[in-house]
Amino acid sequence: MIMSTALVSIRNVVKHFDISGGLLEQLRFSGGRPTLKRTVVHALNDVSLDVQQGETLAVVGESGCGKSTLARAVVCLHQLSSGEIHYRDQRIDHLPPARLLPFRTKLQMIFQDPYASLNPRMTVQRILEEPLRLHHRAMTPAQIAERVAAVMEQVGVRASWARQYPHEFSGGQRQRISIARALIVDPECIVADEPISALDVSIQAQILNLMMDLQESRALTYLFISHDLNVVRRIATRVAVMYLGSLCELATARQLFESPRHPYTQALLSAIPALGRGRRGRIRLSGELSTPIDLPRGCVFHPRCPHAYEPCRVDTPAPQTLDTGTVVACHAVRDGRI
Amino acid sequence: MAFRLSPLARRRWAAFRANRRGWVSLWLFVALFVLSLGAEFLANDRPIFIWYAEKAYWPVFQDYPETEFGGFFPTTAVYTDPEVQALIEEQGWMLWPPVRFRFDTLNKNLSSPPPTPPSATNLLGTDDHGRDILARCIYGFRISVLFGLTLTLISSVIGVAAGAVQGYYGGVLDLCFQRFLEVWSGLPVLFLLIILANIVTPNFWWLLGIMLLFSWMSLVDLVRAEFLRGRNLEYVRAAKALGRTDAAIMRIHILPNAMVSTITYLPFILVGGITTLTSLDFLGFGLPPGSPSLGELLAQGKNNPNAPWIGLAGFCVLGGTLALLVFMGEAARDAFDPRRQR
Numbered sequence: 279m280i281m282s283t284a285l286v287s288i289r290n291v292v293k294h295f296d297i298s299g300g301l302l303e304q305l306r307f308s309g310g311r312p313t314l315k316r317t318v319v320h321a322l323n324d325v326s327l328d329v330q331q332g333e334t335l336a337v338v339g340e341s342g343c344g345k346s347t348l349a350r351a352v353v354c355l356h357q358l359s360s361g362e363i364h365y366r367d368q369r370i371d372h373l374p375p376a377r378l379l380p381f382r383t384k385l386q387m388i389f390q391d392p393y394a395s396l397n398p399r400m401t402v403q404r405i406l407e408e409p410l411r412l413h414h415r416a417m418t419p420a421q422i423a424e425r426v427a428a429v430m431e432q433v434g435v436r437a438s439w440a441r442q443y444p445h446e447f448s449g450g451q452r453q454r455i456s457i458a459r460a461l462i463v464d465p466e467c468i469v470a471d472e473p474i475s476a477l478d479v480s481i482q483a484q485i486l487n488l489m490m491d492l493q494e495s496r497a498l499t500y501l502f503i504s505h506d507l508n509v510v511r512r513i514a515t516r517v518a519v520m521y522l523g524s525l526c527e528l529a530t531a532r533q534l535f536e537s538p539r540h541p542y543t544q545a546l547l548s549a550i551p552a553l554g555r556g557r558r559g560r561i562r563l564s565g566e567l568s569t570p571i572d573l574p575r576g577c578v579f580h581p582r583c584p585h586a587y588e589p590c591r592v593d594t595p596a597p598q599t600l601d602t603g604t605v606v607a608c609h610a611v612r613d614g615r616i
Numbered sequence: 617m618a619f620r621l622s623p624l625a626r627r628r629w630a631a632f633r634a635n636r637r638g639w640v641s642l643w644l645f646v647a648l649f650v651l652s653l654g655a656e657f658l659a660n661d662r663p664i665f666i667w668y669a670e671k672a673y674w675p676v677f678q679d680y681p682e683t684e685f686g687g688f689f690p691t692t693a694v695y696t697d698p699e700v701q702a703l704i705e706e707q708g709w710m711l712w713p714p715v716r717f718r719f720d721t722l723n724k725n726l727s728s729p730p731p732t733p734p735s736a737t738n739l740l741g742t743d744d745h746g747r748d749i750l751a752r753c754i755y756g757f758r759i760s761v762l763f764g765l766t767l768t769l770i771s772s773v774i775g776v777a778a779g780a781v782q783g784y785y786g787g788v789l790d791l792c793f794q795r796f797l798e799v800w801s802g803l804p805v806l807f808l809l810i811i812l813a814n815i816v817t818p819n820f821w822w823l824l825g826i827m828l829l830f831s832w833m834s835l836v837d838l839v840r841a842e843f844l845r846g847r848n849l850e851y852v853r854a855a856k857a858l859g860r861t862d863a864a865i866m867r868i869h870i871l872p873n874a875m876v877s878t879i880t881y882l883p884f885i886l887v888g889g890i891t892t893l894t895s896l897d898f899l900g901f902g903l904p905p906g907s908p909s910l911g912e913l914l915a916q917g918k919n920n921p922n923a924p925w926i927g928l929a930g931f932c933v934l935g936g937t938l939a940l941l942v943f944m945g946e947a948a949r950d951a952f953d954p955r956r957q958r
Contacts, residue, residue: 350853375859382858382859387854389854394849394850395853396851397851397855397869398873412858443623
């Protein structure tokens with residue numbers, strides 16, 4: 279493990295969800311004998327990522343690949359099955375809630391659905407005051423009001439609307455308020471879990487631009503979860519591609535989009551709709567997306583991979599750094615077959 | 617921070633007011649309850665106020681010896697005694713409550729053996745001990761409603777807390793607690809109440825405690841369901857990411873939403889509490905003998921079929937109270953029902 283200057287470092291994180299339910303649901307009969315069988319969703323399998331200060335690290339992948347779980351794991355909403363989350367070389371994932379508080383101000387989260395992430399019974403004022411009252415107990419009401427107004431202006435919501443309830447705002451404005459709530463404690467890093475996918479296309483660009491402006495003015499670091507490759511191409515410094523809870527490829531945005539190495543990345547990129555290209559040149563994957571409950575042996579992608587060969591069915595490929603700086607977890611790339 | 621009703625709450629309030637039956641019931645009930653809180657001023661065997669020898673006396677609040685009014689005995693003055701009355705009238709005057717009997721005053725000047733039918737002195741007649749039924753109804757209503765309200769308040773606090781913890785943490789805790797609730801709620805409540813009421817000498821607080829053992833469960837399921845739903849809402853996650861403690865999240869972010877459905881249940885819990893108290897009193901396992909209680913009145917009505925006014929009075933007061941509460945509950949339920957709002 280490289281001791282790096284990473285702001286947030288995700289190390290060998292594994293997250294399993296037990297969905298086996300009650301005792302009766304676990305009961306199975308195999309070979310005439312009753313056995314208890316647990317059903318486990320393997321949401322994250324040994325994922326390691328470093329988020330460098332000041333960058334936008336985008337995490338892409340299809341639905342159910344563990345992107346959101348990763349985002350929640352980073353802000354310690356999930357108890358990890360194993361692995362560590364480090365913030366500036368301090369391990370934070372095992373801290374008790376009270377000791378975690380100082381890191382909460384540094385590491386904030388923006389949620390996907392602005393219709394669900396704001397408490398409908400609180401005014402915008404109260405929503406934005408809550409983080410301040412919690413983390414800056416010494417602030418006077420006047421200071422709090424001033425800070426709230428300042429942040430609201432910064433995200434482009436009129437401060438005079440602070441007495442309104444969330445349902446009185448449009449989706450885009452709500453997401454701005456949601457961003458304001460994350461910003462108000464002055465974080466260094468923001469984990470954005472598909473912050474624009476619930477918005478109208480016309481609003482998406484506005485929110486993206488807002489986020490990029492804020493990054494510039496406040497020197498923010500983003501861990502940006504998305505499934506929209508065009509968005510990622512626009513804002514990301516580096517991109518991590520995930521498939522079924524595993525990291526496939528990690529590269530700078532430029533390298534990833536110009537010369538993807540992992541077969542899954544190649545297939546994913548070829549699926550970006552583009553004008554005039556038609557359907558030619560698209561890599562069609564065959565087979566179904568495996569479920570994270572019964573993970574395939576070996577490389578999780580091998581049942582659908584056009585380049586799969588013997589070792590893929592046996593060994594899980596370890597991530598390896600190529601001379602271009604790209605990190606790829608693929609046997610075929612390692613053996614020079616692709 | 618200024619109190620401001622959210623538009624939704626305002627719409628619900630308007631919907632509640634639009635239900636005339638519920639609205640009138642609410643006011644009637646509140647008026648009757650407030651009046652009954654001052655039952656000592658409505659029905660009492662002492663005057664509210666005495667002006668005697670240029671001095672003011674408040675017999676309702678304070679005991680005065682008979683000698684104070686020039687009488688012979690140093691004991692507490694018996695104001696129903698014509699001689700005491702004559703003594704006071706000599707040098708002053710008295711202000712009597714509308715009903716000149718307390719719930720335990722024996723009317724000794726009855727024309728026939730008790731129970732006596734309604735007359736000018738005993739507007740609803742007397743019971744089989746010669747006590748005024750109207751006075752007993754007023755005091756009985758007060759104690760029933762107070763009992764019901766206290767029971768509702770405490771059991772909803774316990775129920776909401778239990779349901780909140782159960783729903784919020786879920787998992788094994790929820791599983792175990794749910795099984796416990798199933799067993800506990802399967803117990804035959806009335807029989808257990810009777811058995812428990814036999815072990816101790818029941819008074820108001822004992823009965824309250826015994827009934828609490830079972831009545832707190834009525835809200836648990838509801839609140840648990842709300843918290844199970846609420847704990848996965850995104851704004852709850854946002855509060856967690858902010859570092860809010862579990863208790864604060866439950867109180868600030870989930871509870872207000874859970875309370876909405878809880879409120880509509882409260883009138884019905886109140887109804888249940890009053891009914892249970894009445895049935896225990898009716899069976900003779902309730903409040904200590906001599907207390908004014910509607911159940912005891914109903915039992916007397918059953919034992920004296922030749923004096924229908926006893927049973928009728930008890931029935932009307934109990935039925936009226938329950939009807940008012942049910943009307944209020946229905947109006948509240950409809951006002952909170954999202955499907956009814958256009």
